Amino acid sequence: MEKKAGIGFYSFLVVFIFIVMFPFYWQFLTSLKTPNEIFTTFKLYTTEPSFQSYQTIFSVRxxxxxxxxxxxxxxxxxxxxxxxxxxxxxxxxxxxxxxxxxxxxxxxxxxxxxxxxxxxxxxxxxxxxxxxxxxxxxxxxxxxxxxxxxxxxxxxxxxxxxxxxxxxxxxxxxxxxxxxxxxxxxxxxxxxxxxxxxxxxxxxxxxxxxxxxxxxxxxxxxxxxxxxxxxxxxxxxxxxxxxxxxxxxxxxxxxxxxxxxxxxxxxxxxxxx
Amino acid sequence: MKKLKMSESYAGYLMVLPAIVIICAVALWPVVRSFWYSMFDLRLNHPAKSAVYLSYKLDMEKYVDTRFYVEGTLKELKENTAGHKGVEAAAVEQQLGTLHNQLMQSEAIASRYEPVKQLLDDFKPVSDATLRYVDLSREKARLYLNTIAEVTERLQALSTAENDAADQAVELMEEFRLSIMQPNFIGFGNYRYYLEELKVHNGKPGRLGMALLNTFYFTISSVFLELVLGLAIALLINKSFRGRGLVRAAILVPWAIPTAVSALMWKFLYDGQTGVVAKFCDMIGLVENPGILLTTRMGSMLSIIFADVWKTTPYMALLLLAGLQTIPVQLYEVGQVDGATKLQRFFKITLPLLKPTILVALLFRTLDAFRVFDLVFVLTGGGPANATETISVYAYKTMFAQMNFGRGATLSIVVFICITLISIGYVKILGADVLKDQAE
Incomplete structure (x- = not known):
């Protein structure tokens, strides 16, 4: 049963980890976006990260x-x-x-x-x-x-x-x-x-x-x-x-x-x- | 030696005691109470039904308070009306007086009357329940209610204009009527009500029928998918490779975060406007428009199932992986020497030896899925139009949104019975070995 892990195996792992971790990455990204950006783009990165959301959660609620x-x-x-x-x-x-x-x-x-x-x-x-x-x-x-x-x-x-x-x-x-x-x-x-x-x-x-x-x-x-x-x-x-x-x-x-x-x-x- | 054994079992019981007491008080007893509540018309937002009443009770606070106003109003009525109407008013007053005397014959009422009056005169509420509520016999309660009904009729005849003294007196009689708490024990009335909700009307099942269907649909599909995917993943990663620790940590993260939080995450991902998953499904042509995921019956149910599969498949894989690792490698080697194909080895070696682990994992998962609450409640709230409402969500809404504890308890007993049946089924298959092993 012990086999060497091949390319196919690792690509499967990458896909698996991507599916498992993607929602977290997306949340992290969203937390740094401005509200305007959240509603207008689906980009996988942000060019102008802001910590506004973090400030709000600790001050408003x-x-x-x-x-x-x-x-x-x-x-x-x-x-x-x-x-x-x-x-x-x-x-x-x-x-x-x-x-x-x-x-x-x-x-x-x-x-x-x-x-x-x-x-x-x-x-x-x-x-x-x-x-x-x-x-x-x-x-x-x-x-x-x-x-x-x-x-x-x-x-x-x-x-x-x-x-x-x-x-x-x-x-x-x-x-x-x-x-x-x-x-x-x-x-x-x-x-x-x-x-x-x-x-x-x-x-x-x-x-x-x-x-x-x-x-x-x-x-x-x-x-x-x-x-x-x-x-x-x-x-x-x-x-x-x-x-x-x-x-x-x-x-x-x-x-x-x-x-x-x-x-x-x-x-x-x-x-x- | 005998003495030693005695003290050992004594110590054993003593050490087990705290856990047993707590479990009995906060887990077993509440189930009995839930069943008890389900036999009552119990509504926390209804003053006359906010507690369990087995017999008629008189609310002394309300009675004494109302009596004070009734006396004043009747006096006004008597003074302001002449002729036979004045006579009638006096007769009404006398009738109520007789009723009062009959009530005061009872020691329990007579002894409470003055203290309650004293409190009310000081503008204080009667917070002591034993002072406030008095048991009434069935006959007394009937007499009381009949008299009030009669008096109400007589007063109505006296009323000539809206809001005149007689009309006010009629309203006070309503207060008198409400001073009696009727027993709200209704036996299996709530169950009969829900039996009706199980039936199909015009091709559509009632709300409970729908909730049960939704729950079964969710449980069967999510557990099945989780088992198949989990087994596949476990088989694939059951070998040594670089980055094993990383994979295991990645697997644990969805399991570790609160379900409510993961439900919120998916709510965002599925959102028709801002959701990237909804956008993606739209792009590859899986759905007609991104809004479908959370606004249609099919879309929202599948969304919930997928979110659950995402959160718990890794956990399933972990359990199955642990089971796979207990299978001796030699078995596979022997199989290989004997010329068994990969498929044969899977069906003849892996599956039979993994069966106990699979069953335990299935048991845990089925029970968890059947009582699903957080995920549905946060992700869709049971909507759209109750399309994803599971039985736990229905029970919660009945209890804490409508404040109907009687009906809500009935629904929760239905959940309890279903869970018990599922557990018994699994335990029958599993056998009692597991328990025996641990107790030995």
Whole structure:
């Protein structure tokens, strides 16, 4: 199966990457064009780049606030989900007790739940708790729906840690808590980190809960905030493009830096072995 | 040894507990609530239907407040009218007084009356729900409503000109009527309503039928395309070559950005005026004019499917690539020695060994595609004329644009049932092995 890559192969790759990356290039280009240029030309370059759109998004709408909100909500969700899921995953991977398959089954079933089926009661719950238009109002549902996959990934990672290490710790008289914090946790760090990246990206990208629960402009997250630029009659394409670039660049950097971890995390659920 | 085991399982349950509690409270319980809501005529923008009422309730705030105005108006009516009309006004007043006394016989109402009146006299709202709403028996509620209806009729007969005292009193009776919250439990009424929307009228399915068709159409086409293209890409890049890392990063970028943002990007690319993709399709003669992509039924559906394929095919390829890499190379070598052709090797070795990975990837993707919301909501908003409205978008609009939580919950239960059926189908094929492996 291992063959040398030929000219045909590389031309395929070029086409593939072009299709995947073209929308991003076009957004980047649009963000530098003047409104007049956007509406009149389809050129693949611009001769007079302007940063007007970038200035507008940070001055007219609270875009910096959107970024801040998304960052806070994403970080809190990640911390909560990882802490809670680590305990669950450790117990499932390592301890002997009855009903593990049922617990895992329920947890996995929840990951399949359509969000629309739970949105109205969760909306009522958050409203009754007085948590609408707060960060916590989003962190609660996000953490819940991040738990299933976190538990699944972390269980896989914990299982890869050699059992003998724990036996040794047990013989040396370590308690379950000590074994967990001193032996397992440090060894599981790479897996925890991978899971954390995935949870953070999922929380950063979530739309439906953010749209319904936080309706105050200064409490919106990035995905919802951006779509609110679209007016009834006019769409400020240049500003949208600038906002898209601002959101996408950090994600691209993250993907470039952590690509191996992300791929291993994404595929650990789907592939045995 | 036995003691040790006990403490181990105890610790196990303790460690699992937080996750289970949260999942039950914020994921499982809401599904039960959604089902519960779907049995009610629940509308957040309708004062008498904004909560779940299983029995008749009296809104004390409204009742006490209205009673104050009624007393004043009736007094005016009595003083300003002579003869038999004045007698009639007095009779009406007495009838309402009797009704009030009958209500006050109930301890629950009598004990709340004064505190509520006190609050209203101080111009304060009655925010305590237990103080404001009192359960009424069915008989009392009937009596109340019948009396108000009778009184309304009598007052109408007294009215001679528009907006005279009698006419004002009639309007106040309407307020009295609205002080009673009727139970809004309607059983499967919402479901019957939507069953009607499933039927075909004049060759066109109802809105729900259309939404379901759109959802299935979108799910099947996008998942099929993603599987075929993803498998092709995975097979092609399953070798060592220069720039592998770059390709992998490029693959991950569309997956990593928010769907709402990618939907906006495509909205711009498809735009009839400024969209470069629309322009391109027009140039190569794929469409008659660039506006077609987002303004026609076919064009907008295909646009959505293509945007989804663009965003998730790379992810599919990644999953399948990981599966391909677990197939031992020796198998192919043996196949080659035995003289199997490339095609044979693909169908006899690759596909069977890749089957579990394909099924898991298909399961994830089908469920994701079926509950699609962001992409459609941002790209077309379900338009033009509901042509791309999927069931999640329909449910969202019913709940948060019309504020009809009863009907919206019914639609979301329909989504839930569909998703459950799809999952069961896949799990049946996959077998429960995956779960068992992980739990052991």
């Amino acid at each position: 609270p875009f910096a606030k959107y970024l801040y909100n998304s960052f806070i909500v994403g970080s809190l969700t990640t911390v909560f989900a990882i802490v809670i899921a680590s305990f669950t995953a450790y117990a499932i991977a390592r301890l002997k007790f009855k009903g593990k398959a049922i617990i895992l089954g329920v947890v996995l079933a929840v990951s399949m739940f359509p969000q629309i089926a739970v949105i109205s009661p969760i909306y009522m719950l958050i409203k009754n708790l007085g948590l609408r238009n707060t960060h916590l109002g989003l962190v609660i549902p996000y953490t819940t729906f991040a738990l299933p996959l976190s538990v699944w990934y972390l269980t896989t990672f914990f299982k890869k840690i050699p059992f003998s290490l724990e036996e040794a710790a047990k013989i040396d008289g370590a308690s379950i808590m000590q074994t967990f914090t001193r032996i397992i946790a440090p060894l599981a760090m790479p897996g925890v980190f991978t899971t954390a990246i995935l949870v953070f990206i999922a929380a950063w990208n979530e739309y439906l809960f953010a749209l319904t629960i936080n309706v105050k402009d200064e409490m919106r997250t990035v995905p919802v905030g951006i779509t609110m630029y679209v007016g009834q009659y006019t769409i400020p394409w240049g500003e949208l493009a600038a906002a898209t670039v601002v959101v996408t660049v950090p994600l691209i950097i993250m993907v470039l830096v952590f690509q191996k971890r992300i791929v291993s995390g994404l595929t650990s659920g789907a592939v045995k072995g």
